[in-house]
Amino acid sequence: MRVLLTGGSGMVGRNILEHRSAGLFEILAPSSSELNLLDQASVKDYISAVQPDLIIHAAGRVGGIQANIADPAGFLVQNSLMGIHVINEAYRAGVKYCINLASSCMYPRDALNPLHENQILKGELEPTNEGYALAKVTATKLCQYISETDNDVSYVTLIPCNLYGRHDNFDPHSSHMIPAVIRKIHEAHKNGSFTVEIWGDGNARREFMYAEELADCIFSVIAEIQRGGPASGLMNVGIGRDYSINEYYKAVADVVGYKGEFSHDLSRPVGMRQKLIDSSRINNMGWCSSTRLADGISKTYEYFLQEVDI
Ligand SMILES: NC(=O)c1ccc[n+]([C@@H]2O[C@H](COP(=O)([O-])OP(=O)(O)OC[C@H]3O[C@@H](n4cnc5c(N)ncnc54)[C@H](OP(=O)(O)O)[C@@H]3O)[C@@H](O)[C@H]2O)c1
Numbered sequence: 165m166r167v168l169l170t171g172g173s174g175m176v177g178r179n180i181l182e183h184r185s186a187g188l189f190e191i192l193a194p195s196s197s198e199l200n201l202l203d204q205a206s207v208k209d210y211i212s213a214v215q216p217d218l219i220i221h222a223a224g225r226v227g228g229i230q231a232n233i234a235d236p237a238g239f240l241v242q243n244s245l246m247g248i249h250v251i252n253e254a255y256r257a258g259v260k261y262c263i264n265l266a267s268s269c270m271y272p273r274d275a276l277n278p279l280h281e282n283q284i285l286k287g288e289l290e291p292t293n294e295g296y297a298l299a300k301v302t303a304t305k306l307c308q309y310i311s312e313t314d315n316d317v318s319y320v321t322l323i324p325c326n327l328y329g330r331h332d333n334f335d336p337h338s339s340h341m342i343p344a345v346i347r348k349i350h351e352a353h354k355n356g357s358f359t360v361e362i363w364g365d366g367n368a369r370r371e372f373m374y375a376e377e378l379a380d381c382i383f384s385v386i387a388e389i390q391r392g393g394p395a396s397g398l399m400n401v402g403i404g405r406d407y408s409i410n411e412y413y414k415a416v417a418d419v420v421g422y423k424g425e426f427s428h429d430l431s432r433p434v435g436m437r438q439k440l441i442d443s444s445r446i447n448n449m450g451w452c453s454s455t456r457l458a459d460g461i462s463k464t465y466e467y468f469l470q471e472v473d474i
Pocket residue numbers: 170171172173174175176177195196197199200201202221222223224225226227246265266267268324325326327328331333340
């Protein structure tokens with residue numbers, strides 16, 4: 165099976181390429197310099213030339229809460245254009261299968277947790293990442309419309325919770341919480357600082373999954389597609405539990421060996437109070453998460469020490 169992977173140089177893409185099942189497929193993973201997904205003609209020409217059997221759309225303009233607040237228009241435009249170009253040109257070229265990656269941030273900010281797939285668009289979005297969320301909803305709906313109007317194709321959207329892991333973005337200006345906390349606590353431990361600052365009061369809750377697990381889930385979905393396709397084209401992918409931000413800081417401190425204190429900067433944005441997703445559909449398909457938080461953080465910290473803090 166020939167697979168076109170977008171976002172192959174990103175955290176999710178790299179974990180897909182490093183997965184033990186990747187060798188079972190012919191995977192084409194053009195970088196953004198080889199294929200700019202913002203250029204519709206290039207996307208159309210590339211897909212027509214390579215004629216993939218399946219596309220995994222893992223490219224995107226991605227960042228944490230601070231990055232999203234800084235550039236909502238950029239997150240909206242770039243993710244919308246990438247999603248529409250990849251998905252629409254795939255369908256126009258006759259590609260039968262697509263796995264599109266959305267995000268749990270596209271759920272309504274005040275929706276009852278755990279979040280179920282049928283709650284999408286049932287309420288106001290989280291303002292801190294509204295642009296990104298609108299783009300994710302657009303691509304998700306495009307996949308749904310295509311699959312509903314053409315029984316010969318299966319365009320599946322997976323909705324992951326927050327992710328972290330090897331190949332994560334550790335830039336403090338654009339990273340998500342776990343890589344930011346790993347960097348902050350590591351530097352405090354190395355410099356002998358006595359306190360580390362937590363954004364907000366630390367009571368917000370998040371569900372973070374080790375990115376290697378999403379790669380594993382994607383290959384399970386591909387296997388299911390090869391067996392005739394998953395029962396649902398829209399599935400949450402999470403670990404089934406969340407932790408408070410304060411608990412994440414403590415978990416990272418335990419891995420790093422930091423024994424200092426924490427302070428809270430209440431001026432910082434905190435985003436959604438909670439975004440725990442209901443992963444029953446993917447669990448019923450036969451895939452479940454298995455990486456413990458401490459193990460995931462340890463492996464991510466090991467990557468940080470080897471590849472980032474050099
Ligand atoms: N990280 C999370 O917490 C999280 C949570 C839920 C869902 N997701 C979703 O998972 C997917 C992957 O996220 P990630 O964390 O792996 O992101 P990432 O590490 O930032 O990687 C983004 C990828 O997209 C590529 N890209 C960006 N602009 C492009 C363009 N114009 N043309 C072609 N490629 C372009 C990048 O290539 P270059 O490096 O060459 O620019 C990179 O390979 C995204 O759809 C994201 O929305 C992520």
